[in-house]
Amino acid sequence: MKKGSVTIKDIALELNISVSTVSRALADNPLVKPSTRAAVKELAKKYHYRPNFTALSLRSNKTKTLGIIIPQLVHEFFAMVIRGIEDFAYSNDYNVIICSTHESYEREVIDTKALINGRIDGLMACISKETNEFDHFSEFVDRGLPLVFFDCICDEIEAPKVVLDDFDAGYKAVKHLIDQGCTKIAYVGGPINLFINRDRLAGYNKALSEAGLNTRDSWIIHCDSGDYDDGMESTRELVQAREIDGLFAATDMLAIGAIKNMKAAGLKVPEDVAVVGFSNWSIGTLYEPSLSTMSQPGYEMGQKAAELLIQQIDNPDQEFNETVVLHSELLIRESSIRD
Structure with missing residues (x-):
């Protein structure tokens, strides 16, 4: 086997079968004999085969990748939001790319353009404290790319939102x-x-x-x-x-x-x-x-944002502009209790 990235052509050549049979075997197609499927998967594992996601995305017009823009990474609330997004995304066979703006409008603009160029399927965004203009998000709407705002939002862009009351x-x-x-x-x-x-x-x-x-x-x-x-x-x-x-x-x-x-x-x-x-x-x-x-409720907010985004991706002909409102609970501790 050659050095470097292994392709399905290499696996097909070594097993003396067709490329289409390898592709179907990796997808667990029942039309391929169990013994052949097992042989293909064993060889793929041996040579650390990984699918060419760029080629797959060109065929399906989907990258199975979601973008996240948040103001801060070192922040307990946003850490829980990310965890909620990731759990929902991974359970639906999506990957995520996370960008932190460090509360900078300029970084936010750069990140949105990078994610668009990176061919994500949709974006979840929490705007920075510096952001007062939103043209960089309008590009998502203009291109028909799914978009969801959470926590810190803007009303200037029509898109689904997940907020706290x-x-x-x-x-x-x-x-x-x-x-x-x-x-x-x-x-x-x-x-x-x-x-x-x-x-x-x-x-x-x-x-x-x-x-x-x-x-x-x-x-x-x-x-x-x-x-x-x-x-x-x-x-x-x-x-x-x-x-x-x-x-x-x-x-x-x-x-x-x-x-x-x-x-x-x-x-x-x-x-x-x-x-x-x-x-x-x-x-x-x-x-x-x-x-x-x-x-x-950061985790719940992240889960809901991912759910709304994937709904848009799966239903491109429908219009979505829902605002989901979550609620906060008062946790009473020593700093406010008086006898």
């Missing part, structure tokens, strides 16, 4: 703080251009309004990101002012950064300030006090 989650978080006796509740969130942050803030305002409570401009903080350093830097003056007795943070890391400032200022959590985060990162259960938070 962030308004309801924000409302539940603040309602819980009110139920614990908080009357001066602050909000710290991520970039306001993203729907998820606008909706969480709207839920915060709704809960306060229903309870007849007021807020102040200085109690509402929008950060460039949602990380720990942002949490510390953005809440330092808020904590030092000692005006609030409750805080809803749009990410767990923002919440932990704020709690760090509270501890440094001699404030007790939850006795002086009760805190609720968002995302249910594992660090929240290890932190002292353990962090109350709103869950994010």
Whole structure:
């Protein structure tokens, strides 16, 4: 046998059978004798034969490959989304290619073009915090390529979407703080251009309004990101002012950064300030006090996004523009429970 990549022609030559018989044997076609199928598979395994997916895709007009664009890889929520996508994709004989934009609009544009040129069958995308223009996604629609948005979405492109009810989650978080006796509740969130942050803030305002409570401009903080350093830097003056007795943070890391400032200022959590985060990162259960938070069903979101995408691929003549709304659960821990 020759060195390098082995083809079905090589296997056919060695077994003195036709190329079409080898192809049918590898596909478990019952028209091929069991002994011949076994011989073909044994030889294919011996020489590490792999199908030529480029040739297969040209014949079928499908690559059996799905694209994923996410803002961050080192992120518990997105890790669970990817796991959900992969599990659903692999169970349906699809592979996935993952691109991380690192929250960069420029990287997002480059990645979408690379995936289109790479002949993926469809794309699942969560937009970056910098993204305010969406022409690079319009190309998918113009070419008739299946597209699904999840989590951070845009309304400018008509495509199926999988989202969390962030308004309801924000409302539940603040309602819980009110139920614990908080009357001066602050909000710290991520970039306001993203729907998820606008909706969480709207839920915060709704809960306060229903309870007849007021807020102040200085109690509402929008950060460039949602990380720990942002949490510390953005809440330092808020904590030092000692005006609030409750805080809803749009990410767990923002919440932990704020709690760090509270501890440094001699404030007790939850006795002086009760805190609720968002995302249910594992660090929240290890932190002292353990962090109350709103869950994010990342795995379920990934599964649903992959399902919607493959539905489009399998039914190219149908129009899809469904929005699937998932729900968050309040997980009450030490940071918000008051006696």
